[in-house]
Amino acid sequence: MDNDVLRQAPLFSALDDEAATALRASMGETKLRRGEVLFHEGDSGDKLYVVVDGKVKLGRTSSDGRENLLAILGPGQMFGELSLFDPGPRSATVTTVTDASFASLSHDDLLRWLEGRPMVAHGLLSQLASRLRKANDVVADLVFSDVPGRVAKALLDLADRFGRSADDGIHVHHDLTQEELAQLVGASRETVNKALADFASRGWLRLEPRSVVIMDLERLSRRAR
Amino acid sequence: MDNDVLRQAPLFSALDDEAATALRASMGETKLRRGEVLFHEGDSGDKLYVVVDGKVKLGRTSSDGRENLLAILGPGQMFGELSLFDPGPRSATVTTVTDASFASLSHDDLLRWLEGRPMVAHGLLSQLASRLRKANDVVADLVFSDVPGRVAKALLDLADRFGRSADDGIHVHHDLTQEELAQLVGASRETVNKALADFASRGWLRLEPRSVVIMDLERLSRRAR
DNA sequence: TCCTAGCCGTGGTCTGGCTCACATCATGGA
């Protein structure tokens, strides 16, 4: 059951079965329906979460109300660690994009687990380092790539994590509206829509509601960089 | 002497005097002159560095040769940890902006230090978390703010870390050319120059070579957000 | 069943910021 998902999570990967089961037992459980908010930017809170099932978006809102998505996370991925190690309010709002369930762990419990388990600490460091590297890549993309390029890159990333190949291409049920996709790549909905329409007209992909089918991975990848 | 600088570094902050001295002894030392490169993006390498004296820029180059600066780091700040915990080639090129010296530590030595010293691991986690938070802020700025806003924000950050107040304002010897400042905020040199000229004409600051004097912190801060 | 609210597709306009093209100003080496 859901233990399988958690075992893939970086937090657990270094643990043996027994330790993993024990850690799992000490974690809380939360379930939400699509569109519900787990916590808001600015909230205080010191829980770390792992997605067990479903998808969430991490977003921030600018002073004038516009929104920007930092990431879309799926099963096995962790979030909320920032307020753990860098004390302060939550830096993003987490909203579900599908029905979803989570396992959670408090700061104190995590610290107890870290003690005497250097491999777990090392796993967390890897995780944070990888996130930081990705964040730097996003910055580079915003500076160097145009909107269609960023859209292509986002689709490839989503395909990589949520895609399933079939005869007619890679089906990617990303569960995002074009509005959300636009917020993810830092562009307007209209521009993203035009980029998608252009890709579709070239036969690189087919558009479906909250989903795309990638038919020419090669060309799309080339457009991405 | 330089031990004072290192004691402020996050890597050391949790250590007592004796441990700090021992760690310092196990670290290598490097000195470079302005404009020299410590390592290139894509190099292999597993050393972590701490700036002892001087400043460096972390930059990446796009496929078509344009450059983007991720950060300017000064005394006490750490870099190169990414390739440690997230194995892979160096993700950025590090170049000195002034004459500079560094203390370095290899992956293996660091891991030995982490073992049995959970506080050090925790310090590193804090450091990475803080960097990640900053990277996310940069992303938000690129999406939400215009170039003058980003320039203002960059100046405030530099002032915060390298500024010295005097009667006529905060003197910020950032040691960056306008070209480098432009790469830091993800804009063209010309646009940055015009933004700076505009700030100066409003009396918010005075321009000097590789340096600015901030005269109206209040207005500049307001322009930044 | 209809109606409403949210998505999605697509044109037209306007502008921030990039590129190009110079002129000027330092600064250090011969």
Added chain:
DNA sequence: TCCATGATGTGAGCCAGACCACGGCTAGGA
């Protein structure tokens, strides 16, 4: 001292992409 080289200021033109304004589509609730 004089020149070369890089840094700095500034204007002109152009264009990607934001913003605006629709019309059509679809799904879920009354």
